[in-house]
Amino acid sequence: MYIFTFDFMQRAFIAGIITAVLVSAMGVFVVLRRMSLVGDSLSHVALSGVAAGMLFGFYPFYGALAFAALAALFIEAIRKAFSKYAEVALAVVMSGGMGLAVVLISLGKSFNADLFSYLFGSLVAVSPSDVRVISTVGFFILLSLAVLYRELFSVTFDEEAARLSGIAVGAVNTYFTLLVALAVALSIRVVGALLVSALMVIPAAVSMQIARSFKATFAVAVGVAVLSVVSGLFISFAFDVAPGGTIVLIAAAILTVVLIIKGFRGKLT
Amino acid sequence: MIAGEVNLKSNVNTGKIYQKNPFAAEVVKLIDVTFSYNGTPVLEGVSLSVKAGDFLALIGPNGAAKSTLLKLMVGLLKPGTGEIRLFGQDVRRFREWGKIGYMSQQAAHVNTAFPATVEEVVSSGFYSGFGRLFDGKKRREAVERAVDLAGIAGLSHRLIGELSGGQRQKVFLAKALVKKPQVLFLDEPTTGIDAASQQEFYRLLMDLNRHEGITVIIVTHDIGAAFDKAGKIGCVRDKKVYIHDNTDEVTEEHIAEVLGYRIPSRQKIL
Numbered sequence: 001m002y003i004f005t006f007d008f009m010q011r012a013f014i015a016g017i018i019t020a021v022l023v024s025a026m027g028v029f030v031v032l033r034r035m036s037l038v039g040d041s042l043s044h045v046a047l048s049g050v051a052a053g054m055l056f057g058f059y060p061f062y063g064a065l066a067f068a069a070l071a072a073l074f075i076e077a078i079r080k081a082f083s084k085y086a087e088v089a090l091a092v093v094m095s096g097g098m099g100l101a102v103v104l105i106s107l108g109k110s111f112n113a114d115l116f117s118y119l120f121g122s123l124v125a126v127s128p129s130d131v132r133v134i135s136t137v138g139f140f141i142l143l144s145l146a147v148l149y150r151e152l153f154s155v156t157f158d159e160e161a162a163r164l165s166g167i168a169v170g171a172v173n174t175y176f177t178l179l180v181a182l183a184v185a186l187s188i189r190v191v192g193a194l195l196v197s198a199l200m201v202i203p204a205a206v207s208m209q210i211a212r213s214f215k216a217t218f219a220v221a222v223g224v225a226v227l228s229v230v231s232g233l234f235i236s237f238a239f240d241v242a243p244g245g246t247i248v249l250i251a252a253a254i255l256t257v258v259l260i261i262k263g264f265r266g267k268l269t
Numbered sequence: 270m271i272a273g274e275v276n277l278k279s280n281v282n283t284g285k286i287y288q289k290n291p292f293a294a295e296v297v298k299l300i301d302v303t304f305s306y307n308g309t310p311v312l313e314g315v316s317l318s319v320k321a322g323d324f325l326a327l328i329g330p331n332g333a334a335k336s337t338l339l340k341l342m343v344g345l346l347k348p349g350t351g352e353i354r355l356f357g358q359d360v361r362r363f364r365e366w367g368k369i370g371y372m373s374q375q376a377a378h379v380n381t382a383f384p385a386t387v388e389e390v391v392s393s394g395f396y397s398g399f400g401r402l403f404d405g406k407k408r409r410e411a412v413e414r415a416v417d418l419a420g421i422a423g424l425s426h427r428l429i430g431e432l433s434g435g436q437r438q439k440v441f442l443a444k445a446l447v448k449k450p451q452v453l454f455l456d457e458p459t460t461g462i463d464a465a466s467q468q469e470f471y472r473l474l475m476d477l478n479r480h481e482g483i484t485v486i487i488v489t490h491d492i493g494a495a496f497d498k499a500g501k502i503g504c505v506r507d508k509k510v511y512i513h514d515n516t517d518e519v520t521e522e523h524i525a526e527v528l529g530y531r532i533p534s535r536q537k538i539l
Contacts, residue, residue, distance in 0.1 A: 032383060154393045157383065160373040161444070164343055165396040166366040207384070212428065214385040 003237055011126040012190065012243070016229040018138045019187040020199070024225030025145055026183045027200035028207070028217055029176065032156050038075065038177065039184055039197040041090045045071035045097030046185040047193040050118045051104035060118070061133050064185040071097060072181035076174045121192035121244030123236055134186050141179050141186075152176060153214065190229070192244035199225060202251040209258050224254055293321040295357065296452050296484045297342050302351030304337060311337055313508040315351070319501075321451070324478045324485045325512070326495030329505035335488040336374070336456050338505060342486065343371055343454055356451075366396070370445035370453045370483075376438050377460040381430035387440050388425040391415055394444035411447050418481075419443035420473065435466025442473065452484040453477070459491060467491065471498045 003009050030039055049067030053060030071093050078089040105115060117125040145152070151172045154162035163169045187196045207220035232247030297319040304312040311334040319325050327335045340346040341353060344360040353360040356368060394415075395408045416422050419439040424432065429440060438458055445453055453474075459467040475498045477483045489495050495502055496515065504511045 032380070150393065150396065153385075153389070154396060157385065157390065157393060158373055158375045158379075158444075160340075160345055160375065161371050161394070162396075163345065164366060164369060164371045165394065165448075166364065166398065167396060208382060211384050212386070213426075214389045217384040 003234065008124050008126065009233075009237060011128065011131050012123045012233055013230070015126045015131050015134045016190045016233055016243070016247075017226055018134050019190050020225035020229040021222050022138050022141055022183050023187050023191075023196065023200050024203040024221040025142070025218055026180055027204040027225075028221050029152055029156055030180060030200055031204040031208070033176075035177075035180070036197060036201050037087065037090045037094075038180055039200045041075070041094035041097065042068045042071055042181045042184045043188060043193045043196040044094050044101065046181075046188055047118060048097050048101035048104060049185070050188070050193075051101050051108070051115060054114065055104050055108040059129070061130060061185070061189070064118075064188060065133075065137070065182060067097075068181035068185040069178055072177040073174070076177050117192075118188055119192050119194055120242040121188070121190050121195065121247070123233065123243050126189055130189050134189065137182055137186055141183055144175070144179055148172065148175070190243060191247055192242070195244040195248045198248040199228070199251065202248070202255050203228070206251075206255050206258050209255075209262055224251060228254065293323075295319070295354070296321050296323070297486065298352075298354040299342070300352040300354075302341065302353060303349045304334070304341060304346065305349050306337075310349075310508060312341075312510075315508075315510050317503065317510055317512055319452075319484065319486060321484055322478070322482055323501055324475070324499045325487070325501045325503055326499035327486070327488045327503045327505055327510075328490065328492055328495050331490070333505045334508070335505045338510065339454055339456050339486065339488050343369060367448045368451045370394075370448065370450035372441050372445045372453070372455040372458050374456045374460065376441035376458055377434075377462075379429065379437065379441075383429060385429055386426050387416065387421060387429060387432070387443075388412060390429055390440055391443045391447055394447040396448075411449070412443075414449075415443040415447040418446055418477065420469075433466070434462040435469065438462060438466070438470055439473070442470075446477075450483065452486065455485070455487040457488050457490065459489065459494070467494060474498065 004013075027039075030036060046064040046068040049063035049065070050060040051063075052067065053063030075089050075093050078092065079086050082088045114125075151162070151167050154165065154167055155169055155172050159169055184196050184200075187199065191199050203221040203224040204217075206224045207217045211217040211220045228247050228251040232250050233243055235241070235250075236243035236246045295318050297317075299315055299317050302312060302315045303310060315338070327338060329335050337346060341348055342355070342360070344353070344355070344363060347361070355363045356365065358365075392408060392412050395404075395411050397404050397408075412425075413422075416425060419442045421436060421439045421443060424436060424440075429437060432440065441458070442455075445455075455474075459470055462470070471494045474485050474487065478485045478500075485499075487495075487499070500515055502513050502515050504513070
């Protein structure tokens with residue numbers, strides 16, 4: 001276990017595992033609510049927050065959290081205006097976020113290499129303060145998920161009936177989008193802005209193939225995500241490749257294997 | 270809770286039937302209600318009253334605002350003008366969610382990949398706000414009773430995606446029943462299921478109405494079933510609602526005529 005003699009690897013593992021649990025648990029609801037693109041859009045905005053932080057000299061992580069949270073509220077607002085074309089809201093936010101990021105990056109020419117780590121994730125770049133922010137905000141997100149579990153289930157399953165059981169559907173939806181924004185912003189440190197939504201979607205997709213209940217769906221998704229992150233970090237360290245890409249490829253490989261086994265079984269029965 | 274269950278079973282066994290009470294309380298009341306979609310009026314000057322113990326079927330041609338009417342009754346839509354009262358309260362201020370059970374059209378359009386068991390789905394109908402931390406036992410008993418009533422007790426641990434259409438409708442019914450509501454609102458609950466399952470579903474509703482005393486308000490396009498089972502028939506047509514008592518004088522043909530359906534009339538043969 002010589003890998004753990006490096007401080008930065010210890011931090012990468014702590015940050016990575018928290019990220020995995022968080023993003024995959026959110027991912028189950030995100031996929032079932034057909035919000036996969038929301039994660040993607042928000043991650044692009046988070047990136048512009050990072051760039052703003054670097055340009056104006058504040059902690060980039062705070063920039064990512066704040067920009068993503070604002071974008072989440074904006075998405076909810078314009079989703080109401082374009083209720084029949086919800087994807088318009090996402091396209092606007094996604095391209096707007098990317099555009100802002102590119103402009104901010106070109107303004108501060110010197111930090112390109114550091115920004116690369118936010119795009120694709122990095123092992124060595126996880127600082128002690130990153131770990132502190134990831135664990136604090138991460139705990140808050142998981143607590144919110146646990147407390148709002150019933151509301152989120154009802155709203156996801158049948159929104160009208162949820163409203164008539166006394167749930168404040170609008171507030172739950174906005175809060176959930178806000179949680180997605182925070183989770184996405186947290187995870188760009190380890191997996192990178194461009195790959196966050198993969199870690200959100202793929203474990204949920206795997207678990208929906210095999211889980212036998214809603215609770216089990218969470219357990220399997222979290223398991224797949226943690227497995228992908230841990231093995232991805234080992235491989236990334238051993239072969240010196242970007243962790244984000246490695247993690248996503250492993251998760252995708254797990255999905256492929258599950259689909260093949262399921263298809264094979266389907267033919268047998 | 271257990272006493273309630275025993276009581277329920279004895280009701281079924283002894284065949285006790287709730288008597289219609291002419292002075293029964295009003296469950297739903299609409300006074301001169303108007304509703305428009307994007308400036309086009311779909312309901313105009315609608316007044317009606319549904320009393321406790323009624324079984325009202327709302328029928329009408331496609332696009333006649335049947336579902337709109339149901340959504341107005343529960344407050345999911347806001348009327349343009351007029352007044353809507355639910356259990357005597359203005360529907361906009363109604364908060365006694367335990368009194369109403371609602372089965373949306375979602376039952377027919379549910380995502381079959383949704384990875385939840387029957388028990389999890391039914392249990393989600395039992396929403397108790399902040400009391401949730403202490404309601405575990407109550408919730409389990411309520412779920413057990415509801416799946417029993419809906420006739421799906423053996424399916425609790427199955428995934429909803431694995432059920433037949435007819436079974437899935439019953440899951441949604443159980444979900445609507447889990448809080449022991451006094452009135453059930455059902456929006457086209459038998460869409461897309463086979464005729465035998467439809468018949469069974471209507472029989473179930475009739476049992477709930479007669480033995481449990483639950484008021485039933487159902488939107489349906491199935492005139493035959495409505496005519497067989499419902500005590501009152503509401504025809505929604507030309508922005509109006511015409512409510513008839515389902516007595517011997519009212520024939521299926523008569524209702525169809527009111528709705529403007531062309532039916533293979535017996536009179537033609539005679």
